[in-house]
Amino acid sequence: MERLVIKFGGTSVMDAERINKAAQIVLEQSAEGVQVVVVVSAMGHATDHLIALAQDVCSKPNARELDLLLATGEQAAASLMTMAIGRHGGRAQCYTGAAAGIVTDDNFGDAHIRRIDPRSLENCLRQGVIPVVAGFQGVTEEGEITTLGRGGSDTTAIALAAFLHAKRCDIYSDVKGVYTADPRLVAEARQLSSISYVEMLELARHGAQILNPRSVQIAIDRGVQVRVRSTFSPEDPGTLVTDHAKQRGHFTSMTCDTKRDCLAVSLGMPTSDSHHLRRFRSSRLHWKNSTVKLFAATGVDVELGNLLKHDPRIMVFGVDKKHADKAKALVLQASNGIRNLSAHVETDLACVSIVSGENNSAIEVEAILTLTRSNIPITFVTRSSHRFSLFVPTSKMHDALNALHNNRVLLAKAA
Amino acid sequence: MERLVIKFGGTSVMDAERINKAAQIVLEQSAEGVQVVVVVSAMGHATDHLIALAQDVCSKPNARELDLLLATGEQAAASLMTMAIGRHGGRAQCYTGAAAGIVTDDNFGDAHIRRIDPRSLENCLRQGVIPVVAGFQGVTEEGEITTLGRGGSDTTAIALAAFLHAKRCDIYSDVKGVYTADPRLVAEARQLSSISYVEMLELARHGAQILNPRSVQIAIDRGVQVRVRSTFSPEDPGTLVTDHAKQRGHFTSMTCDTKRDCLAVSLGMPTSDSHHLRRFRSSRLHWKNSTVKLFAATGVDVELGNLLKHDPRIMVFGVDKKHADKAKALVLQASNGIRNLSAHVETDLACVSIVSGENNSAIEVEAILTLTRSNIPITFVTRSSHRFSLFVPTSKMHDALNALHNNRVLLAKAA
Numbered sequence: 001m002e003r004l005v006i007k008f009g010g011t012s013v014m015d016a017e018r019i020n021k022a023a024q025i026v027l028e029q030s031a032e033g034v035q036v037v038v039v040v041s042a043m044g045h046a047t048d049h050l051i052a053l054a055q056d057v058c059s060k061p062n063a064r065e066l067d068l069l070l071a072t073g074e075q076a077a078a079s080l081m082t083m084a085i086g087r088h089g090g091r092a093q094c095y096t097g098a099a100a101g102i103v104t105d106d107n108f109g110d111a112h113i114r115r116i117d118p119r120s121l122e123n124c125l126r127q128g129v130i131p132v133v134a135g136f137q138g139v140t141e142e143g144e145i146t147t148l149g150r151g152g153s154d155t156t157a158i159a160l161a162a163f164l165h166a167k168r169c170d171i172y173s174d175v176k177g178v179y180t181a182d183p184r185l186v187a188e189a190r191q192l193s194s195i196s197y198v199e200m201l202e203l204a205r206h207g208a209q210i211l212n213p214r215s216v217q218i219a220i221d222r223g224v225q226v227r228v229r230s231t232f233s234p235e236d237p238g239t240l241v242t243d244h245a246k247q248r249g250h251f252t253s254m255t256c257d258t259k260r261d262c263l264a265v266s267l268g269m270p271t272s273d274s275h276h277l278r279r280f281r282s283s284r285l286h287w288k289n290s291t292v293k294l295f296a297a298t299g300v301d302v303e304l305g306n307l308l309k310h311d312p313r314i315m316v317f318g319v320d321k322k323h324a325d326k327a328k329a330l331v332l333q334a335s336n337g338i339r340n341l342s343a344h345v346e347t348d349l350a351c352v353s354i355v356s357g358e359n360n361s362a363i364e365v366e367a368i369l370t371l372t373r374s375n376i377p378i379t380f381v382t383r384s385s386h387r388f389s390l391f392v393p394t395s396k397m398h399d400a401l402n403a404l405h406n407n408r409v410l411l412a413k414a415a
Numbered sequence: 416m417e418r419l420v421i422k423f424g425g426t427s428v429m430d431a432e433r434i435n436k437a438a439q440i441v442l443e444q445s446a447e448g449v450q451v452v453v454v455v456s457a458m459g460h461a462t463d464h465l466i467a468l469a470q471d472v473c474s475k476p477n478a479r480e481l482d483l484l485l486a487t488g489e490q491a492a493a494s495l496m497t498m499a500i501g502r503h504g505g506r507a508q509c510y511t512g513a514a515a516g517i518v519t520d521d522n523f524g525d526a527h528i529r530r531i532d533p534r535s536l537e538n539c540l541r542q543g544v545i546p547v548v549a550g551f552q553g554v555t556e557e558g559e560i561t562t563l564g565r566g567g568s569d570t571t572a573i574a575l576a577a578f579l580h581a582k583r584c585d586i587y588s589d590v591k592g593v594y595t596a597d598p599r600l601v602a603e604a605r606q607l608s609s610i611s612y613v614e615m616l617e618l619a620r621h622g623a624q625i626l627n628p629r630s631v632q633i634a635i636d637r638g639v640q641v642r643v644r645s646t647f648s649p650e651d652p653g654t655l656v657t658d659h660a661k662q663r664g665h666f667t668s669m670t671c672d673t674k675r676d677c678l679a680v681s682l683g684m685p686t687s688d689s690h691h692l693r694r695f696r697s698s699r700l701h702w703k704n705s706t707v708k709l710f711a712a713t714g715v716d717v718e719l720g721n722l723l724k725h726d727p728r729i730m731v732f733g734v735d736k737k738h739a740d741k742a743k744a745l746v747l748q749a750s751n752g753i754r755n756l757s758a759h760v761e762t763d764l765a766c767v768s769i770v771s772g773e774n775n776s777a778i779e780v781e782a783i784l785t786l787t788r789s790n791i792p793i794t795f796v797t798r799s800s801h802r803f804s805l806f807v808p809t810s811k812m813h814d815a816l817n818a819l820h821n822n823r824v825l826l827a828k829a830a
Contacts, residue, residue, distance in 0.1 A: 053495065057498050064509075072490050076468075079483040
């Protein structure tokens with residue numbers, strides 16, 4: 001019998017009425033003759049409330065205890081969902097992450113799944129019972145409860161789909177699927193019927209809060225078909241995330257992220273003297289390499305960027321706000337051999353990204369021209385094979401998104 | 416090194432401030448050179464909120480899932496308490512009931528502790544770390560989470576004290592100790608320095624919400640010294656519950672319970688004919704025995720009572736409100752051999768109980784006279800070796816308690 005993992009996000013289980021609605025979706029799918037496994041997030045803003053509570057008790061709560069606390073949110077939602085399925089005539093059983101056999105490392109607060117022992121869930125499915133698994137959590141080899149980081153319920157769902165050999169993982173939330181842009185910000189945004197894994201990964205990593213990036217990586221690694229759909233429009237097939245994107249020819253999606261700062265580093269070296277310049281270039285390269293190594297070793301999330309007008313004395317990085325101060329300290333720490341090095345963090349920026357089947361310079365040029373025509377200043381840009389990102393003032397983010405989305409040339413070039 | 420189990424009730428961990436205050440009490444005790452084990456209830460009214468949530472989702476939630484849901488309340492409180500102890504410089508580790516080795520039967524919602532495997536807590540204590548255990552919960556042999564019924568955190572604490580051979584179990588709540596009566600109802604009530612186990616058990620079983628009756632039974636069975644004290648007056652030694660009550664000579668305590676109804680059974684048989692009367696008495700005895708057996712077999716909580724004026728045709732029972740309808744049905748079911756038997760449940764009664772070192776008829780007579788003088792009607796009475804209970808209209812409960820408490824003769828006779 002085919003298997004389907006269904007995951008409900010926090011807004012889909014926000015209250016008793018929504019939990020019952022979600023339970024009906026489960027039973028409709030189950031009635032179609034597939035074995036269903038349910039994964040739930042904590043109700044609404046439960047996780048945020050628990051974090052606030054912990055911070056009230058103790059300004060810097062220990063990650064181990066915080067995980068025990070946060071795991072209660074999903075445990076509660078899972079038991080309520082199990083009750084709701086029972087109320088509507090289904091047979092369901094509730095599992096914590098530990099009971100579902102989800103074993104993680106002991107990186108409390110951001111644990112990685114090491115393996116899933118599927119025996120208890122397999123046994124449950126064999127008996128015709130629907131397992132309801134608390135998302136976002138696992139257990140270490142030593143039996144300590146861990147959580148998988150923000151959005152970790154997506155990871156639970158997609159990892160379970162992989163380990164249970166499910167035909168698909170349906171991620172239900174309050175959005176109908178993946179759009180060409182966030183429809184709350186761009187009125188003309190249209191829904192996509194499918195998107196490729198790599199494009200989805202770029203979206204997830206650059207501000208689209210549809211799927212957690214780690215869960216997309218698992219989907220890629222294990223070939224899990226994922227469907228993003230809405231609890232409030234269950235008849236809508238949503239967007240399929242897969243390795244065969246049907247609309248690749250036409251597709252560009254955009255996203256934006258206000259959680260990144262610009263770390264600008266000035267390498268105060270005169271450019272007039274050619275001897276000095278050579279020395280400068282050599283030490284710059286050396287400095288850059290050692291800095292990148294430092295970033296990687298300390299887990300700081302940065303991306304090297306480019307100014308629109310190249311200046312060898314200035315290097316810019318896009319950096320996660322949480323890591324900005326640390327990144328600055330690391331940069332200064334690596335400054336051996338560079339005279340007069342100074343670094344500063346520029347905040348209040350938004351990173352607007354264009355994700356496409358394949359990035360190319362035509363897209364980049366058109367995007368830059370579009371923003372320039374709209375008088376939107378571009379601080380710097382970053383790129384990957386499927387993405388081009390422009391850092392603009394936060395106040396201009398909305399305008400930038402709409403200007404880019406309205407540009408038909410850009411859409412065509414992205415094709 | 417001596418050991419002490421400290422349990423905090425819901426009001427003692429209601430918010431971040433109180434959790435921190437409780438953590439300080441723990442550290443003060445720990446600084447005195449004892450090994451401390453902490454047990455916590457859910458925060459404030461968390462359990463009530465979770466039950467309401469479950470009932471919103473599903474009018475009759477399954478006991479198994481409800482336990483998984485309710486257990487989150489204590490798990491959350493335990494992790495917050497662990498953080499608070501850490502904040503104040505202590506070393507603590509959080510344990511769910513399962514992690515603490517508390518194994519129960521699978522009577523979900525009202526499970527009994529079968530055994531405690533103390534290894535994980537012993538190991539924690541050996542390392543100089545304070546274990547913080549989520550109260551009210553355990554785990555079946557099959558690994559399913561159970562709860563121990565209302566007030567079950569007392570049970571956790573006293574059972575842990577027994578299994579860990581603690582010198583004492585301190586139960587912290589918002590009351591200073593055990594009083595001669597509930598001080599919210601009787602202004603003259605005074606605090607007791609000690610009380611005997613059996614008296615405490617009678618109080619617990621008849622409405623005093625200081626300790627859960629099952630926990631007192633464990634204290635009796637395993638000889639655990641219990642101290643009832645207040646988080647808000649930690650300098651007050653509270654009341655010691657033990658087998659040597661120091662004040663036995665002077666002591667009477669009173670309690671009241673509005674959770675019991677009167678089940679009155681009329682055995683409609685004439686008393687005029689002596690032959691009939693003999694037959695009636697014989698069948699009455701037979702009926703009474705079979706009814707009591709039925710009650711015991713079905714777990715219905717009833718107690719045979721007495722009318723002030725004996726009438727062989729009427730039998731009265733004090734019955735837990737939750738069981739009243741079932742008790743009535745059982746009475747009618749056992750009516751074979753009794754003609755014209757009818758039963759009705761009288762509600763809106765309060766059961767006022769006098770608990771003493773030893774019950775005697777002088778106490779009973781004085782109590783009845785006291786209420787009669789105060790024009791408080793007595794529906795019926797029940798008794799045990801350490802208790803005499805009077806059922807009065809709920810509206811008269813407050814007056815009855817105060818009339819009894821003000822009676823110096825009664826207090827002397829109870830001596």
